[in-house]
Every structure is written in structure tokens, then in C-alpha cells.
Amino acid sequence: MLIVGGTGRVGTAVAAQAVERGHEVVALSRHAPAEGSAIPGVRYVQLDLLTAVDFDEAMEGVDVLVDTTDGVSRASGRVFTQGSANLLHAAARWGIARAVLLSIVNVDRCNLRYYRTKTAQESAYRESVLETRIVRATQFHDLVTGVFRTGAKGGIVPAFGGVRLQPIAIDDVASILVDTAEGAGRAETTFTVGGPEVLSFREMAAQWKAATGSRGLVLRLRMPGAIGAFWRSGGALIPEHAVGLITYRQWLQARERA
16 A cells, blocks of 8 residues: 555554554655654655656555645645646556545635645546545644644634534544545545534634643634635535544543643
């Protein structure tokens, strides 16, 4: 199993679960794993999807790839488009049969540049010769927590008005990605997966404060731009696909105990 973006948060979780299930795992990334984060049994390959001309070291013996690439910079947009094209061309030459791509719920309904490039990445996979399954997930618990942590540095805990999310744990998504890589679900299908509950930003802010002991002031704010309009419209919600198991409160409690 080849995990693209294999040293990122999701890629690392996918690699760990795949090794636990007995798979031989190759993790491909531009960067080596951070000190102390390498997973025993995983073979790490450093490679830039935009400039690589030789994928042999990464793809030898691989029968399925899982793409967890992420990033919000303009360079990341090129990775989603040109980088994916390079990767898929190499995978086809090596005879890799199946691919799984991680994407975002309702990604094609938001005009944010990041979402547009992720939509283009989905198209590249659908148009490839590989048997493709796309897993669209809701926002991660980590993303919500990052918003609170950043705001708390200035003494506030943002509670975006009119916004509800359905956050999901990375470990839950990783398990679904490995299931899908093993062949779960119909081929050439897009699956949507969400967290176990729908919460307002104020509810999540209260849970974060209770777990961390933060003294920041919970302040109602309006989230600007395309992503704000998208979230207020309910575009990030899929309550009919609440397959995640770990609630935001449980995830916070586990982090504080760690």
C-alpha cells in the first residue's frame, strides 16, 4: 500500500492502521518523518510530486495507493492538479490497480480556491485508468481546535455565528481509508463520511475551554468570505452519514490525558 502524503497527520494515521492490519506500507512525502514519528514497518520515500521523474522506488510492489495530500498554499494547489497527474501517470505505468483519494464533503459547492483545486484533484482521479474510490470527509477535530487555540493566544475563543460543523477524528477517517483501500464499497464511487454529532461553534468552544482550562472569552464572530458562507449554508454537514465514532469531547479528553 502506497500512502501519498504519508508523513502528514492523516497519512501517518493511515500508515499506522495499515501496518497493524498486516499490510506492507510505503509512505511517500516531500519531507522525512519528524524525529520520533516514524512508524516501524513503514518504508519512507522522499519525493516531490511536481518535479519527480522517477517513481520507481515508491511504486515497486504496490497494488493500491491512498492519497492524503493536503495543504493550503498556492504551491499545494499545483500538487493537487499537476502533482496528481504525475502520480497517476506513474501509477498507471506501474500497473497499480486501485486508488483511494481523501477529499472534503461537498467540496464542489464552495468557491474557495483550496476547494476548487481539491475538486480538480477529484476530477484527475476520476479520469484516470485506476479503479478509484473517493472518500469525502467533514472537518477534522484538529481544525476546530486550531481555530480555538489561535484565538486564545489573543484572549478570545471564536464562536462563529450561524456555523455548525460535524467534526470527525482523523483516526476514524484513517480506518475508513484503509477499509476502502482493501476494497470496501463499490468501485468508481464517492463516499461521504462525517463525525458522530453536529455542533455549533459555541458548543465546541465550550467543550474546548472545559477540556483545556483556557480562560479565553468565547466571542461570537462572523466568519468572512466564501468558507464562511459555505459553512453557514450547512455545506459542511452530512448528518445522514454520521459514521465517525469519536466525539469532539472524547477526542479532547483523550488529548488532555496524553
